Amino acid sequence: MPEDFLRLPPLNALRAFEASARHLNFRLAALELNVTPGAVAQHIRGLEASLGAKLFERRPRGLALTDEGRAYVPNIRRAFELISEATALLRPEPARLTISVTPSFATKWLIPKLPDFVAHNPLVDLRILATESLSSFQADGVDIAVRQGRPPFGPGLVVDLLFPQQVIAVCSPALLPPGAGEIAASDIQHHMLLHDAHNLWPEFMETVLGLKMAAEAKRMRFNQTALAIDAAIAGQGIALASRFLVAADLAAGRLTQPVQGDMRGTQDFHVVMPRKQRHPEPTQAVRQWLLDAGDAG
Numbered sequence: 001m002p003e004d005f006l007r008l009p010p011l012n013a014l015r016a017f018e019a020s021a022r023h024l025n026f027r028l029a030a031l032e033l034n035v036t037p038g039a040v041a042q043h044i045r046g047l048e049a050s051l052g053a054k055l056f057e058r059r060p061r062g063l064a065l066t067d068e069g070r071a072y073v074p075n076i077r078r079a080f081e082l083i084s085e086a087t088a089l090l091r092p093e094p095a096r097l098t099i100s101v102t103p104s105f106a107t108k109w110l111i112p113k114l115p116d117f118v119a120h121n122p123l124v125d126l127r128i129l130a131t132e133s134l135s136s137f138q139a140d141g142v143d144i145a146v147r148q149g150r151p152p153f154g155p156g157l158v159v160d161l162l163f164p165q166q167v168i169a170v171c172s173p174a175l176l177p178p179g180a181g182e183i184a185a186s187d188i189q190h191h192m193l194l195h196d197a198h199n200l201w202p203e204f205m206e207t208v209l210g211l212k213m214a215a216e217a218k219r220m221r222f223n224q225t226a227l228a229i230d231a232a233i234a235g236q237g238i239a240l241a242s243r244f245l246v247a248a249d250l251a252a253g254r255l256t257q258p259v260q261g262d263m264r265g266t267q268d269f270h271v272v273m274p275r276k277q278r279h280p281e282p283t284q285a286v287r288q289w290l291l292d293a294g295d296a297g
Contacts, residue, residue, distance in 0.1 A: 016043035021073040024063040095282035099194040100135035100145035104226035126239035144273040165265030170255040172235040183258040190236030194228040
């Protein structure tokens with residue numbers, strides 16, 4: 001090791017000096033470094049002794065750098081910046097991406113799958129923006145989105161189909177008649193019908209069950225599909241939902257289909273991102289993960 005390195009002051013003393021020079025206050029420097037003011041003062045005294053130069057003037061209202069201190073601090077500060085830059089090259093910061101989804105998509109599909117995403121994409125720091133309103137890629141800083149609707153969504157966007165809208169009826173198994181696996185189509189309207197903002201029950205009744213929606217049918221309304229699904233799990237009635245949103249609850253036995261058949265809707269789910277991405281590599285990784293997870297169910 002070169003002799004000059006052996007004569008370098010202790011790193012903690014240099015950190016105490018740099019922080020004290022910025023704050024001109026031992027107490028504030030101590031708060032930043034998570035040590036006591038006495039420890040900072042001791043580091044400074046030791047540094048001054050090893051350098052043979054006074055770095056601070058102690059004044060009643062704080063500190064002031066001496067000429068030696070003012071000359072010393074820019075290079076010390078730059079040295080710490082070089083250490084930080086060199087460390088960042090070895091340990092890169094995660095790429096921060098924002099994905100825009102609806103609250104129902106987030107709670108029923110995305111969040112349960114996030115551990116798998118984190119395991120496969122450790123260098124992507126994903127921010128989830130869950131809202132019913134249509135987020136803007138520019139104004140809201142959105143990098144990628146899952147949107148429900150019918151393309152085209154706008155110029156300059158890349159769009160991939162994630163899930164078709166296959167609407168099915170679901171309810172708690174507790175609502176089924178004893179010993180039966182289904183509810184007769186003619187009896188569906190005797191149960192509480194759980195509506196969400198899409199209001200698909202009249203169309204489902206006619207398309208799948210061949211019935212007209214009865215005016216006296218019991219209804220409970222929710223502004224989000226996830227809430228209607230949770231109410232169905234709780235045994236409060238029968239909900240309509242896209243098949244993929246309830247796949248895990250069906251597999252776990254929390255929900256069942258009281259009537260067979262589905263309704264093919266026109267509001268499919270798509271992965272959407274700008275053609276010009278701010279962070280192309282991690283954005284493409286998120287896109288591919290979403291599509292792979294969609295194929296896997």
